[in-house]
Amino acid sequence: MLRSVEIRDMLIIDRLELDFQPGLNVLTGETGAGKSILLDSLGFVLGWRGRAELVRSGADQGEVVAVFDLPDGHAAHDVLTEAGLPDGEELILRRVNSRDGRKTAWVNDRRCSGEVLRALSDTLIELHGQHDDRGLLDPKGHRALLDAFGAYPVLQSDVRDAWRAMSAARKALSKAETALAEVRKEEDFLRHAVDELDKLAPEPGEETQLDTHRRMMQGAERIRDDVAKALNALGNDGAEGSMGDALRWLEGVSDRAEGMLDTPIDALGRAFAELSDAVAGVETALDRLQFNPHELEETEERLFAIRAAARKHGVLADDLGALADDLRARLHALDQGDADLERLRAELRAADSAYAEAAARLTAARQEAAVRLDRAVAAELAPLKMERAVFLTQITLADAGPDGVDQVAFTVATNPGAPSGPLAKIASGGELSRFLLALKVCLSQQQDGVTMIFDEIDRGVGGATADAVGRRLAALAQGGQVLVVTHSPQVAALGAHHWRVEKRVDGDITTSTVVPLSPEERVDEIARMVSGDSITDEARGAAKALLAG
The missing domain is CATH 3.40.50.300 (P-loop containing nucleotide triphosphate hydrolases)
Incomplete structure (x- = not known):
């Protein structure tokens, strides 16, 4: 208020x-x-x-x-x-x-x-x-006014829900169609790439392992010669044999040396054990340096193939497996695309049907409400001296939307048989005012x-x-x-x-x-409205009669 x-x-x-x-x-x-x-x-x-x-x-x-x-x-x-x-x-x-x-x-x-x-x-x-172009004369608001008069919120809610479901289904189908079209553009590439990567089957960390093994094999021949020489110098024909002989000789005479050889013998024993470990380690290394010449070629081919695939697809070598999974999933989506589209089309058809049914129920309710509103306005027009005028709520087909498929317009014909048209264009000034008042009286309970x-x-x-x-x-x-x-x-x-x-x-x-008027001032004002500038006793009497009701 x-x-x-x-x-x-x-x-x-x-x-x-x-x-x-x-x-x-x-x-x-x-x-x-x-x-x-x-x-x-x-x-x-x-x-x-x-x-x-x-x-x-x-x-x-x-x-x-x-x-x-x-x-x-x-x-x-x-x-x-x-x-x-x-x-x-x-x-x-x-x-x-x-x-x-x-x-x-x-x-x-x-x-x-x-x-x-x-x-x-x-x-x-x-x-x-x-000159009311914001309210009842604005056709854009007539549907909402009719809906308020008809009072069918459940039907309106059903239509809005159905519209949202239909819009979501249409959006899902469009998205799937676009995605499938994009995937189909690269179908040949996907199939070739997936086949290539499946055959290659790279493992995470494999590139590093191959590179290390390759470098080791490339320098293995030179390393092996030096390791072999070192093994000869340390083995039975070298240091290990000499140290063993020395240890046996000392142990053979230690009992006659009055303990003078105990400490050297202990030290020599420890050194001999360490030397044995060293010899074993060198032997192991020498065994590992043994390789098939073709192994280097195979390792390099595998390494170069992995690196070439990584460069081709613009990813790290360790990410080739994940890339293959992604491409495989896209290819699967392509293979399943037609079935998915048909499912989405079926869902859209069902949503369209549900919306059409809900909109039809709302249209029927609006048509019934329009009849009731036309009767109510006609009843109000008679006391306003417009009993021959015709008020008609027209419902025509409109573009589908969240509020249904109906366009509503309030039209009038001032005399029977005369063409009807929009309120603002058909009625004269005084007639328009009374039409608006009659319509507002009928709609007032809804606001x-x-x-x-x-x-x-x-x-x-x-x-x-x-x-x-x-x-x-x-x-x-x-x-x-x-x-x-x-x-x-x-x-x-x-x-x-x-x-x-x-x-x-x-x-x-x-x-x-x-200025607010007192009861006495109000009599004079209404008398002025009755008689004009000159207020007579008769005008005051008429004013009092009007105020008395």
Whole structure:
């Protein structure tokens, strides 16, 4: 609910503070008094597109502050949360327009964009009038309005779920088709590469082992000659034989040397053991240096083949096995591709069918709701002196989407047999206002927490028709809030709260203000609306009769 509006230095408004109430709030005043300026200022703080020049002459900037009460569950809470703005039971919108045209907005004292303001305004205010292109006259919103009237959320949810499933199935199929097409481009390469790598069958670490073995074999002949010479020098014909002979000779005479040879014999024994180990090690090395000349050739061929494969595929030699696994998997996917595609196509056909069935059920529900809405609007048009007019909700085929396959448009024919067409193009000013009011009365139960503003929606009607308009506005305001700018005394008399818009001239300065009316002032204002500038006793009597209901 709109609780208050404060306006400073906007057009011909110097400073204005208004406190609105629940129920039907009416604003009256002479033509040109500034009623449209008030709505322009409210639209400015809500981020609506409007006049380019709003700052009052002589002022540096204009400012509008609007305060709303937000009950639990109000749609504005979601907008605030998504935008990361402070949230609570009170919403304060503030927007400033500087002389150079810059506009700055705050929501609960936090800077925000005009886009966020407009998103909030969609949950806070509905403006209805002859130039209403944001609400009921906008065909883009007619389907949502019909759905709210029809109240079939389960069917809508089913369609959205089916649409998501169908979209996912279509995306999966497209992805698989693209992947398979890419793989087929390299089928020959894959088959050749996999066959080549399978035959090569490289092992991790094999390159290093082959390279080490190759280098050892390349230098083995030279090493073996020196090792053989060393073995001869150390063996039985060399050091080992001589040391053995010396050890036997010393041990043979040690018992007659009075212990003088014990220490040398022990040392020589240790040396002989070490020498034996050395000889054994050299013999082993010499055995390992024995190789088949063809082994070097085979080792080099294997090593060069592994390195060539690594260069060809641009990987390390140790990664050739993993590469082979990857290529093998891609080749398997290619071989299985047609079967996978057929499975995905079957899943898409099933998803398409499920979506078509869900969309058909929603279409049927919309058609039934359209019939009920047309009847409800027709019932409202009769008291508004438009009993011969025809309101028709047209449902035509649209591109499939998450909301179904239906395009909805509200059309009217002002007389039986006349062609029907869009509301904004067929109805005259007064007829359009009454169409909008009748439609809004029928749709009002589907929207909570929104302040409705009707801008001279009673233009062109009077007498009993104006009274019918006022009573429907009052009915809309029950349990909610309606603001109506009106020139009709019948409508004004039905308001729960009444303000008068006044223009004042002080020297060369013209200002507009809005004042709340006491019961006595209200009688005079309605009398003025009845009789014009000259208020007569008869006009006051008529005003009192209207107020008495």
